[in-house]
Amino acid sequence: MSGGVDSSVAAALLHEGGVEAVGVWMRLHDVADTYSEFKKSCCSLDAAEDARRVAGQLGIPFYVLNLEREFGAGVLAPFLAAYQAGETPSPCVDCNSTVKFGALIGRARKLYECDAVATGHYARVDEVDDPDAPGGRRFRLLRGADPDKDQTYFLYGLRQDQLARTRFPLGELTKPQVREVARRRGLVTAEKPESQEICFVPGGDYRDALRQRAGWQETPGPLLDRDGALVGAHRGAAAYTVGQRQGLGVALGEPRYVARIDAAANLVQLGRREDLERRTFEVRDVSFTAGRPPAPGAFDCEVRIRHRAEPVPARVERLTADEPGRRGTWRVEVERPVWAAAPGQAAVFYRGDEVLGGGRIASSPRA
Amino acid sequence: MTIYLDHAATTPLRPEALEAMLPLLTEDFGNPSSPHAYGRRARMALDEAHEVVAACLSAQPREIVFTSGGTEASNLAIKGAAWAGRAEGHRIVTSAVEHDATLHAVGHLAKFGFEVVELPVDRYGRVDPDELAAAIDERTILVSIQMANNEVGTVQPLAELIAGVRRVAGRRVLFHVDAVQAAPYLAIDTQALDADLISLGAHKFEGPKGSGVLWIRHGTALMAQTHGGGQERYRRAGTENVAGAVGLATALRLTCEERADTVKRLRRLRDRLRDAVSAVPGVEPTGHPRQRLPGHLSVIVRDADGPGIVVALDLEGIAASAGAACTTGSPEASHVLAAMGYPDEEARGALRFSLGRTTTEDEITRAVEVIPPILARLRVGSVALAADPLGQEVGV
Numbered sequence: 154m155s156g157g158v159d160s161s162v163a164a165a166l167l168h169e170g171g172v173e174a175v176g177v178w179m180r181l182h183d184v185a186d187t188y189s190e191f192k193k194s195c196c197s198l199d200a201a202e203d204a205r206r207v208a209g210q211l212g213i214p215f216y217v218l219n220l221e222r223e224f225g226a227g228v229l230a231p232f233l234a235a236y237q238a239g240e241t242p243s244p245c246v247d248c249n250s251t252v253k254f255g256a257l258i259g260r261a262r263k264l265y266e267c268d269a270v271a272t273g274h275y276a277r278v279d280e281v282d283d284p285d286a287p288g289g290r291r292f293r294l295l296r297g298a299d300p301d302k303d304q305t306y307f308l309y310g311l312r313q314d315q316l317a318r319t320r321f322p323l324g325e326l327t328k329p330q331v332r333e334v335a336r337r338r339g340l341v342t343a344e345k346p347e348s349q350e351i352c353f354v355p356g357g358d359y360r361d362a363l364r365q366r367a368g369w370q371e372t373p374g375p376l377l378d379r380d381g382a383l384v385g386a387h388r389g390a391a392a393y394t395v396g397q398r399q400g401l402g403v404a405l406g407e408p409r410y411v412a413r414i415d416a417a418a419n420l421v422q423l424g425r426r427e428d429l430e431r432r433t434f435e436v437r438d439v440s441f442t443a444g445r446p447p448a449p450g451a452f453d454c455e456v457r458i459r460h461r462a463e464p465v466p467a468r469v470e471r472l473t474a475d476e477p478g479r480r481g482t483w484r485v486e487v488e489r490p491v492w493a494a495a496p497g498q499a500a501v502f503y504r505g506d507e508v509l510g511g512g513r514i515a516s517s518p519r520a
Numbered sequence: 521m522t523i524y525l526d527h528a529a530t531t532p533l534r535p536e537a538l539e540a541m542l543p544l545l546t547e548d549f550g551n552p553s554s555p556h557a558y559g560r561r562a563r564m565a566l567d568e569a570h571e572v573v574a575a576c577l578s579a580q581p582r583e584i585v586f587t588s589g590g591t592e593a594s595n596l597a598i599k600g601a602a603w604a605g606r607a608e609g610h611r612i613v614t615s616a617v618e619h620d621a622t623l624h625a626v627g628h629l630a631k632f633g634f635e636v637v638e639l640p641v642d643r644y645g646r647v648d649p650d651e652l653a654a655a656i657d658e659r660t661i662l663v664s665i666q667m668a669n670n671e672v673g674t675v676q677p678l679a680e681l682i683a684g685v686r687r688v689a690g691r692r693v694l695f696h697v698d699a700v701q702a703a704p705y706l707a708i709d710t711q712a713l714d715a716d717l718i719s720l721g722a723h724k725f726e727g728p729k730g731s732g733v734l735w736i737r738h739g740t741a742l743m744a745q746t747h748g749g750g751q752e753r754y755r756r757a758g759t760e761n762v763a764g765a766v767g768l769a770t771a772l773r774l775t776c777e778e779r780a781d782t783v784k785r786l787r788r789l790r791d792r793l794r795d796a797v798s799a800v801p802g803v804e805p806t807g808h809p810r811q812r813l814p815g816h817l818s819v820i821v822r823d824a825d826g827p828g829i830v831v832a833l834d835l836e837g838i839a840a841s842a843g844a845a846c847t848t849g850s851p852e853a854s855h856v857l858a859a860m861g862y863p864d865e866e867a868r869g870a871l872r873f874s875l876g877r878t879t880t881e882d883e884i885t886r887a888v889e890v891i892p893p894i895l896a897r898l899r900v901g902s903v904a905l906a907a908d909p910l911g912q913e914v915g916v
Contacts, residue, residue, distance in 0.1 A: 175835065214834065214835065216831045216834075218827075218828075218831070219827065222909065223909050223910055226909065226910065227910045251910040251911070251912065252910070254911070255910040255911030255912060256905075256909055256910050256911055257911075258911050259904075259905050259908065259909070259910075259911040260828070260905065263901035263902075263904050263905050264828055264831070264832055264897075264898055264901045264902065264905070265831065265832055265835060266835075315911070
């Protein structure tokens with residue numbers, strides 16, 4: 154329970170459905186201590202108070218669990234490393250895979266004899282016959298019924314054993330319906346606004362997190378235009394994201410976007426809008442919700458490279474095999490160009506409503 | 521059936537105390553400072569409360585100041601004594617295992633130029649009388665040491681500690697005793713104990729929350745910390761919480777009358793629980809094995825996480841504590857166990873069971889059945905979690 158309306162309603166629906174529900178607020182980082190005045194952030198202590206209040210209204214037990222270490226290892230460290238490598242991290246993906254449906258499922262089962270972890274995600278899980286699956290059955294991760302709220306982009310990394318222990322009570326609901334449920338029950342979070350920012354970056358500028366948590370300092374370097382011409386200085390490669398337009402400090406007649414970041418050389422290269430369009434890209438660390446790809450060598454699907462983007466039909470082809478500790482890389486060829494495929498960001502494979510899997514966009518050696 | 525084993529956190533209000541309080545919350549609602557009949561009835565109840573508490577402490581009624589609780593009593597004692605003694609010196613000696621009400625009060629004073637000395641403790645949490653005596657110099661104006669520790673239950677050798685201070689100090693160094701945790705179980709005799717200030721909190725001995733006492737030895741200079749009216753002989757302004765004072769007095773009187781029986785019974789029940797709990801592999805008691813509060817059992821569960829165990833116990837209907845109350849999930853390890861020499865990795869497995877006068881034989885019979893398997897399970901689970909903290913092993 155984050156203290157937002159979605160997890161509040163998820164808890165309410167579970168409880169009313171006869172499930173023996175236990176409310177948990179995860180303390181994931183020290184932002185709760187240092188930035189309690191940032192009421193927008195979903196992870197402040199105020200949020201814990203709201204979650205506690207809702208649990209009290211529902212009459213379910215409620216606990217604050219400290220998962221700072223796990224969050225640090227599973228989310229913060231990769232987040233900081235990605236930016237320092239010139240990539241764009243996907244912390245919410247990591248949080249789902251390693252904390253909410255990793256560490257928390259582990260605690261729920263190994264310490265508290267709970268069967269599953271439920272969240273307020275807009276997503277669905279079902280179980281279908283699959284003659285190729287162990288036991289003849291497998292779990293599918295499906296998009297939430299509310300197309301505006303579907304959160305499966307952040308959930309693609311879940312494995313079968315995780316999906317088996319996951320409940321999404323909001324999967325069939327739309328956001329307005331969820332608010333209505335909360336209002337009817339008089340939950341204190343019913344009218345609470347959405348939180349959009351990254352929970353451990355309360356001010357909204359991830360560079361603050363880089364400075365505070367990784368000792369990052371601005372390190373100016375060359376800012377190149379698309380043709381390689383030096384057009385200015387940047388503040389340090391880690392401070393930029395592919396597709397970024399604001400804050401570049403150059404005026405070149407027509408709009409420029411960050412097209413390429415080379416962290417090793419501390420170099421940032423710009424491009425015109427059309428320069429950032431891609432028909433093919435590589436995706437590394439690919440996992441499949443079914444535990445195996447739909448076909449061993451290549452398959453057709455739809456691909457999303459950002460949350461809520463329109464999925465684009467694509468052909469996905471294996472480039473490298475899975476190895477112990479490192480999953481394979483696949484090549485994606487999209488039917489229509491995608492824009493600003495930022496290395497490090499998640500690329501998620503869909504087939505209709507089903508999430509097949511996904512991985513992280515690789516920095517292309519040929520760019 | 522749920523079992524409440526967290527009496528060190530708070531206790532239920534005794535029915536006798538509630539009954540004594542009710543008239544003051546209803547028909548006898550007057551302000552004790554008012555000269556009319558309503559006020560006189562309230563004044564009478566408040567006077568009697570002073571007398572009852574004084575009798576329990578072998579003290580005089582005018583030495584009793586009612587406060588909003590143990591924390592306020594300790595704050596008044598420490599800040600009041602420090603500021604009153606400022607002309608004589610600025611050194612305050614305390615121990616590393618005090619309650620936050622003491623440590624944060626002296627920490628506050630340190631910001632105003634007072635010198636604070638936190639004495640170390642031994643493996644059991646005890647202050648050494650010689651070390652305390654050695655810490656006293658001519659600038660020292662106040663010593664604050666608890667009678668018994670809330671987290672690990674250890675009872676301090678107070679008589680020796682005070683005697684040591686009296687022996688070395690050239691003048692009267694005020695000695696404050698935080699007896700909040702000890703009051704339900706240890707006799708407090710201000711004639712025998714050569715202290716100057718003693719704090720009590722009603723809700724630790726089945727009185728109401730929001731009610732405490734500071735005993736101030738007659739003649740002790742203390743600067744009030746709350747200003748307003750002249751209540752409590754100008755030592756604590758504000759209309760008195762008459763019902764709270766009466767509830768405290770009633771509960772304390774009964775506690776003192778029953779103390780010997782309660783202590784004997786709780787020690788036996790606690791030992792039963794201790795034997796069952798410490799039979800679990802990896803569980804070891806903390807604090808002093810004998811010089812400890814009778815209903816208090818504190819342990820460390822190796823490899824496990826105290827707050828996590830408290831959750832698991834709660835889900836099984838057992839109310840226990842990981843040490844001091846913690847609401848925000850803050851990861852900080854106990855300052856008490858740290859001072860006793862426990863590394864963080866061990867201290868995080870701290871767990872406290874505290875019995876109270878209302879704890880029954882049946883409850884302990886059930887507790888010794890229910891608790892050990894939970895602790896054993898949590899330990900196994902915690903070891904498994906430590907091997908795969910992010911749940912990345914497929915299928916587990």
